[in-house]
Amino acid sequence: MKSNGGIDAKNIEAFHTYSIVQASSILQTDTDFGLDDLKVESKRLEFGSNELKGEGGISPFKILLRQFSNLLVFVLIGASVLSYVVKDYAEGSVLFIIVILNSAVGFFQDFKAEKTVESLRKLTSPLSDVQRNGTIEHIPTSELVPGDILFLKSGDIIGADCLLIETLGFETDEALLTGESMPVAKFTDTIDNVDQPLAERKNIGFASTIVTKGRAKGIVFSTGMNTELGKIASQLMDMSSAKDKKKTRLQVSLNRMSVYLLIFAIALVILVFGVNKFNIDAEVLIYAISLAIAVIPEGLLAVLTLTMALGVRRLSKEKALVRKLNSLEVLGSITDICSDKTGTLTQSKMVLVKAWIPHEGCYEISGIGFEPVGQVFKPSIDQDFSPSAPLTKFTKSFNLLARISALCNVSDVKKDPESGDWVGIGDPTEIALQVFSMKVGLGKTDLVRGSDGSTWNLISEFPFDSSIKRMSTLYANGSLKLNVFTKGATERVVELCSRILINGEVVEISTNELQSLLDPQIENLAQNGLRVISLAYNEIPVPENLSGHSWDREYIESGLIYVGLVGIYDPPRPESLASVQKCFKAGIKVHMLTGDHPATATSIAKQVGIIPNDEAFMDGSFKDKHGSHMATVGSMVMTASQFDALTVDEVDRMPDLPNVIARCTPETKVNLINALHRRNRIVAMTGDGVNDSPSLKISDVGISMGITGSDVAKQASSIILTDDNFATIVGAIAEGRRLFTNIGKFIRCLIGANIAELVTLVVGLAFIDSSGHTVFPLSPVAILTNNLITATPPAMALGSELAPSDNMDLPPRDTKSGLFTVEVLSDIVIQGLFMGLLSIFSFYLVLDVFGDGNRGYECNKAYSPSCDAVFRARATTFTLLTILLMVFGYSCRDPRRQTCSYEKIKNIRQNAFLFHSFWIVIVITILCVYIPGLNRDVFKHSPITWEWAIVIISILVYLLGDALYKFIKLFIF
Template identity: 30%
Template sequence: MELYRQPLAEVFSALDSSAGGLDAATAEERLQQFGFNQLETKTSINPWQIFIDQFKSFIIYILLFAVVFSLLIGEYVDSVIILIILLVNAAIGFYQELSAHESLEALKKISTLQATVLRSGQRKVVDAKLLVPGDVVLLEAGDRVPADLRIIESVELRVEESALTGESVPVEKQAMNIDNEVPLGDRRNMLYSATTLSTGNCRALVAATGMVTELGKIAELVKTAAEEQTPLQRRLDQFGKKLSFAIIIICLLVFALFFFKDFFNNGFSGDALLALVLIAISLAVAAVPTALPAVVTIALSVGVKRLLDKKALVRNLSSVETLGSCDVICTDKTGTLTASQMTVRYAWTADGETVLSGTGYSPEGELSGEPATELFRCGLLCNNASLQLEAGKWHITGDPTEAALLTSAAKAGVSDGRKRLAELPFSSERKLMTVLVGDKAEATSYSKGALTQLLRRCNRILLANDVQPLTDEWRERIEQQNADYASQALRVLAFAMKPQTGQASEQGLVFVGLQAMIDPPRPDVLESLLKTRQAGIRVIMITGDYGETAKAIGREIGIEGGAMSGEELTALDASGLKAALENGVNIFSRVAPEHKQRIVEALQQMGKTVAMTGDGVNDAPALKKANIGVAVGSGTEVAKEASDLVLLDDSFTHIVNAIEEGRGIYDNIQKSIMLLLSGNLGEVLIIFCAALFGINLPLTAVLLLWINMVTDGAPALAYSVDPYGTDIMLRRPKPREEGILPTSKLALLGVLGTVGSLLALTLFFQFGGNSPDADRLIYAQTMVFNFVVLYEVILTFVIRSSYQVPFFANRWVWAAALLSIALQALLMYTPLASVFKIVPLGWTDILALACAGALFAAASLIYQLVMRWQGDPDKIYS
């Protein structure tokens, strides 16, 4: 049986301790037995292994083969360029991954603090890592709990546990017996490591230290959580494998077809064999999208910069794209969907109801309805919190509930400078707090607390500034109003007063009214959630708070679907949880850290790409397990270190911005792949058709390598900074099983490559490419060579139009296109032409090329118009 369920005497016996604590010798023995009160970390990271891991990708393997091929045919510049691209890409990935292994170190830092402990009955301050089970520690308001503790005795103890349980207000704790098994958040006789005392003080017995604490269990979950491969990494890897097999097959076919043709016509020749080997290798080099790793890295890096401008810090480059692919966001409630600031919504008196606008602790807001000055005065004076404006933000000291009462009084313009004469502090038995203010001649007591406790101490009621008898009818109306507020998951406090002299009294009070408050949704959450729905993304709320509170917030912000508690979730196996998720359960309350991880795993098993947002220690395992973890700015360091994306403030809007950015980056990467593959496909088809039909080679090995160098890199890189299409947040998320290019884009790629290769072959035949005359063949090859360069320049703009990007929106695309044309002209009309075995072209030739280019552009645009007319199946809204 867990220690929270055992009587205190049995806990002392089980831990072989006493109220005076352990002696020094016993503490030292137990330290040797249990080890330090700190969290374990993984074995040290090997930087060399991280660097080597950057090359473990199929697309990288075929590029390394391309380097070898380039060296074989003497193209040293090409091989050096590819190697530089690969090394830069690996260096960026190495830096990102090395900085991502810090979650457990952050957890470890939480445990390194000082603690006041009783050793042989004497107070002693020790390093918290020296605490052992059986130690007795003393804690006061503001102290951080150093281990898991069983409370021995306490005074007005309230503990902030939101980092561990997600509960939005401090929890009352006391030395009590609990017989039944209850969730972590309801164990009122226990204190847990990494939580903080808000009010009161206590003496407590150390029940667990180090990795055995609840925090340690979370650390173990973080340590063992497998890191998911991002959709981009998975798709690029699959794409690389398929591409490499296709390239190998095509190159072998080309080699075989030309070899047998040459063998039957001329017999075996060593020079001819070498030429065939070179053309096959050149074709392989041309077919490999050399610039792809650089394009992906630069596109992601540009996205990182854009996100930083939008208050989101990316810790892992590939995480940017993952957010754009996610179809489920699992979000914490407190601090993420809500402001994590208690706010009074309603004030009720016998005269009527006052509605307060505004959120948080800023005293800005409007009041409508009946005035409730005396009610707000009660909340102002019966209060130990304080509000300060620092650097343009309101900060609180003390209990958040009391701070909310100060804010409501400020909104109502109520102030009172009377001196406090006495106080009856809040206690768990009375559930009341009373203060006496004024002077000896004329004083007034003000009380606040739970309605059930306060109402039975009242015999009068304040009505129209006049004190009248509190009748049974009034009692029923007050209790009904309290029930109405409670049904909306509002936290309700009752208030009373009594003019008196002498000591503060809590009998014969005058009932004043009720104040109902809640941790409200952030102002921008409604619009942000609407955008996620338009983008086809499901939002699931996962919180440690109570079910009614979670459902009330869900109703207010538009999270629809069923609700489930942590206790109900525990009773389900993996298939039962999947069934619940499939049936539309979107709100989970009173959850433990392992519950969050189970939910994420179940969604991933359903084929979902999951983003998990959170701010607390309890969110860390799920943040790491999710496809992408998103920590909010005010959250714990643990959550930030376990996440992939950190919002620099807590606005949910920045998650939507990140999703949009991720989708845009993915579009730009797709565009680059489309450009690289369309051009390469055209080149491969030209050579393959020549081999298949037994005609002369339209392009030589050196011409293929030049085309690859001039037309691939710069335009594809320019796509990295392309603006995004206007419909980007009106599409469904990318299906998990979809390849790097969807079917519609593959079809477009095939059309572009086929049309381009047909036009090239037409020019080849038209200008004497199949003639036995060597000069005619060089002339025809020159025409094809120039057309392929023009075709790939036109491709740059045709592909952008398929993503609905404005024609003149990116000056870098235009610069890249002009650079390709300029380099081609430099080659054609300088002595370099003889090196490449081509001839300068005249105006009529250039006109013929322009007509062929215009025909290609027209065919491509007509095809896109037809496809657009048929409709986009991925679009949710038109």
């Protein structure tokens, strides 16, 4: 892209390196006058409106058409039409309803998913203040063009990418682009490095970021899809398109199965015609079509959709909302979880846990959350984290430390009268300091009320400034002196201190001496993942005119007395360690991607078990549960700059990818996921900001945060956590494994039943009557009835099975084998073949062994005395096959453990749906055999008596064969 103004893709990327004069020249604008109407119109024609482009909006019609792109759907539609042709309206209607329901569920799921890029549009500000024709105008943000002079103030949403030319205490919240939770201070200095990371371009205001403080003026240089936000939108659309075209293993397996079944069904129709020498009458045609329909597992889509829907419902109760049904399949195969730290592995509640005072040592403060309940401990020197008895009295220095924490503070901590919960209002760090003071009875409210003997009144406040990284307040307490309280980054507080408080006495100290004294303590706290804040105070004379006095910050913050420092951290969730251990046991590797300092990231990672504690692994290596060395501790933690600096080959040669990446950027997340994919790993990725959307899209399962997550992140994800909790992710994976295990169970049940029917019906073609026609072992109505009552009900019941006890003890499922593994195919073929042979053998026994061998004449059409043996044989076959398939359903509950074991018999009613389905089908079978008129006229079979012995013995033979088969499987799989 090249414009008349000289703007192209290259210099858009380099605007942070341009001076104001250079930028004004390239953009053809005047920083004092702005653009005139003629230039605005010209630029609007050239660059278009300042809007994010979608893909033509959401088309419900296209989404609906997508639901019918599945080959199995076409097969079911064809089967439905054939059923209507042969006047089997019940079967045809059931098939048609299955197709409609499946398409409806898919439509509503996909319709929600199409909103990904649409939610990006909501991020733009509706109005912007710009200078045009020498005056400030309020215009719609969509009308901004490159060269506009943009005015920004606190609370504004920046309308386009702009080069800042004036700033006054200007800060922006760039979390949606960079993931950094703290506001970023901005300035107007040019930056020499063209490749400066996005988060370090401090002279640029980015589109859709929020102004949190101050004022600024900037030159717009990039609008619409050329902004950094627009680039993310473009990337999202590309990824969305590519990912939508990629089918899951389950979808591939089902499509392949559909092709095979369709070919097989056509072959069977030709076979039936061939056996009858192509003398195709109505009965032969109906039988051929019925046999073709029996091949197709028409209940598969319905059971699959229902199972997925029940899984979605279960997960929603566990605080995981599923947006895309196919993600449930992938969940069971997850090998790696890339998780954020703050709020996911941790509680997102800053807590002050340590305080250090010169010559007194380190104190520990217990208690977590906002409730001001806890104790203060004084640990021994040798055992830094092993406290002795709690202190009952505090020193002068400790009380002063708590007082500074409370009064150099603008946060508020109080109890909600309705819920009874303690809540914090304000900056998380200040809340932590306030809660600490309240724990020792020196909170701001207590001090203002005079609980310590003095009434403290605020005189002046000097707010926190990111450029100097400190805050100060000035208080009066009725004495002849005013009290200055200061807190901030240690290096910025130390440079103002010329004295130190030791044992209640003020002692002179140089800046270098003080810094040397503090360095070891700061290092110690940082290694434990704590954020360090230093506190100081001073006393100054009360001026003659206190109420009208003008205070100078430089004067107030000079000659301070150093009191001590505190360590604050975001505690891990109590369940995080157990959840990470579950992942490790299940063969899932957890990666923590955070913007924190490496020392903080390492400490938290150790606490939640992502990397080992040095004490637990004295040789510095990490072993899996089989004792194999996985990686050294040193290689487990990297910074984003270290990881991103590696080439693709260097990354691929690494024995293991890092468990922790600190100072992580959105690009680093994408790089890590791509590296994992090159290793054929299945990745779940968590995220909450707009900047996380690309990584959420390219991961196999994108998981967004429901509480802190942006709309864009939620729309780009497959699953939304309503509690932002890592443990919920692990629970979702467990549910995904349960679902896929159950899918395997009902696939065995459905396809195995079809195989049994086919064996019975195809082998039955060998029985020929006196007219030379085939004697059908089951009538077409019996085929369809058996297919209807023995397939879908038990399969649906199996879809709701509880998770096996070893659900999270096994490694992730290998996705290469897809759904139809060797074991699943073996179960389907062997079990189906065995049941089919038993069924057709019963037909043979009744007809030719125990019967007179008279196969009658045209017994497929109606009953006659010559057809009595045929009709009784059909009833026996129908009864046996139906009961066998229901018993097979119980066998499929656990493909490896014995069906008739004591435990299984004891829990026979555990799956109530399967239990009741079994007996309902038995009742239906008896009614079909014994109701006069229905049996001979519709089902073409007669009531049976002694034949029940064949049925019972055949069932016992099946159970013995099933037990032997499962016993042999123990040595094979």
